[in-house]
Amino acid sequence: MSVTLLSSPKASSLPVYAVEADALDACKAPKTAISWAKANGFSGAAATVLTVPGENGAVAGAFFGLGKTDAGNPLAAGALARHLPEGDWHFADAPKDAELAILGLLLGSYAFTRYGKKPRNALGFVLPEGVDANRVERLANGCFLARDLINTPAGDMGPDALEDATRALANEHGASLSVTLGNDLLKKNLPMIHAVGRAAEAAPRLLDLRWGRENAPKITLVGKGVCFDTGGLDIKPAAGMLLMKKDMGGAANVLGLAAILMAAKLDIRLRVLIPAVENAVAGNAFRPGDVLTSRKGLTVEIGNTDAEGRLVLADAMALADEEEPELLIDMATLTGAARVALGPDVPPYYTDDEALAGALAQASESVADPLWRMPLWKPYLSRLDSKIADINNVSLDGFAGSPIAGLFLGRFVEKAKSWAHFDIYGWNPADKPYAPIGGEAQGIRAIERVLANRYGSAS
Known part of the structure; x- marks a missing residue:
């Protein structure tokens, strides 16, 4: 499993901002990050991921698209395991179904490596409150x-x-x-x-x-x-x-x-x-x-x-x-x-x-x-x-x-x-x-x- 679940936030963990389709302006991300998302055509479409640069050019966070209300799959957070850079991350706001989001993240980290394929990026991810790490693992x-x-x-x-x-x-x-x-x-x-x-x-x-x-x-x-x-x-x-x-x-x-x-x-x-x-x-x-x-x-x-x-x-x-x-x-x-x-x-x-x-x-x-x-x-x-x-x-x-x-x-x-x-x-x-x-x-x-x-x- 290439995702490690963290029981408490680290000072170095970066935020993931979950955004419903066409609702960027309602997001709690910094205005500069929202402007970056708009400039890059990010609309919050389901399972899309966009990393956000900081002032020094390093990654400062990421947007994750939820898609339209009631149309998204709660496991779609698996896309994060495929697209986030290595490092520690946390949800800026807990997802609607946090357990399924974390399970989706774990499932999305899967790679069949027996015959030479490479594993996914190694990520740390902070557990939202109330999610049982033992159960999802x-x-x-x-x-x-x-x-x-x-x-x-x-x-x-x-x-x-x-x-x-x-x-x-x-x-x-x-x-x-x-x-x-x-x-x-x-x-x-x-x-x-x-x-x-x-x-x-x-x-x-x-x-x-x-x-x-x-x-x-x-x-x-x-x-x-x-x-x-x-x-x-x-x-x-x-x-x-x-x-x-x-x-x-x-x-x-x-x-x-x-x-x-x-x-x-x-x-x-x-x-x-x-x-x-x-x-x-x-x-x-x-x-x-x-x-x-x-x-x-x-x-x-x-x-x-x-x-x-x-x-x-x-x-x-x-x-x-x-x-x-x-x-x-x-x-x-x-x-x-x-x-x-x-x-x-x-x-x-x-x-x-x-x-x-x-x-x-x-x-x-x-x-x-x-x-x-x-x-x-x-x-x-x-x-x-x-x-x-x-x-x-x-x-x-x-x-x-x-x-x-x-x-x-x-x-x-x-x-x-x-x-x-x-x-x-x-x-x-x-x-x-x-x-x-x-x-x-x-x-x-x-x-x-x-x-x-x-x-x-x-x-």
Whole structure:
């Protein structure tokens, strides 16, 4: 993290003047600074930054554009991390939502540096009154973990490397990790995870992380860990494979969320299940038309090998469901249909729990973490009918792809008291002030807010 949060102002810290669009004259900056801003065409447009020189030519402060009232994103202060010169800074006036502004500043400082890219400028920034440094830092660190995992190419983030990352997280927080590897998946009745991953050089595996006291409320997170997806024998075109390193974005996101929850020391019994596989092409790959028997006992006809994520999730979710958790959450980069419906920035989620849906909607709005509820429309289940098996893994007409994928997963959840499915993209296709192009954490801050409200935080 290239931004250090300062608990008290330093004499050397410089002011940042936040300005709404076309409201320079209402700003409390010195008149000479306002004249400088006008001369340089600064209008307060959203996420714009203009440094101000002092009498000796050194930087004396900066303007930050808020944009039009009610139209700005509270995380847009991330632009400051990209454009301010190195040094110590403070807000001249506390932003309307100071916590989200500081979080945006931290998120905007992110750079993926593993392969030689340079880090952002090192900044010190004074915390506005009332902002909890521990909270915003653990939120940012959880998002950074998800971004780092997704951004890492599949050559360095296969099922074995994903296991290593999960183990490192478990060790950091005193969690336990068990791994079911290769043919042991068959012995432990996880046959669909094995079938999807058996053609790859790195053996398929199920990662099972546990943390928290045994008698606390059981919260289980399941993340799709397809480390690379060729499409299998229904192979994708070359263009369709370019971003498939991100097909483990569900796993990355639940690990980021787990990092936040464990750092907050919520009073929960946390379980994280990640089926980690690569959907590869080889002579022993599973085929279109094959029928797989799932952990739950349902037989699944393979209508398309490129709908593999729901297969590995189904076995993991069936295992999670046997424990009857209070809340079961799965996250997956599951369907292109979700992107067609809502675009890359707004992940749909599915649940029949009205209280949970309401809490997620409220949290999404309050923490600026976009989510949108979509329906588990039960009549669509008939579109998954198979003539020879209990269910097909795809519908034949292509309609309602994201809800139907959710309905497929719902067939494997029976005992959990509450369940929610998140069909995320896990990627920023365009730069944002608080997020560069690349891997992204989606929905985990909203989920964290719901869980923190329910189970309390040690912050």
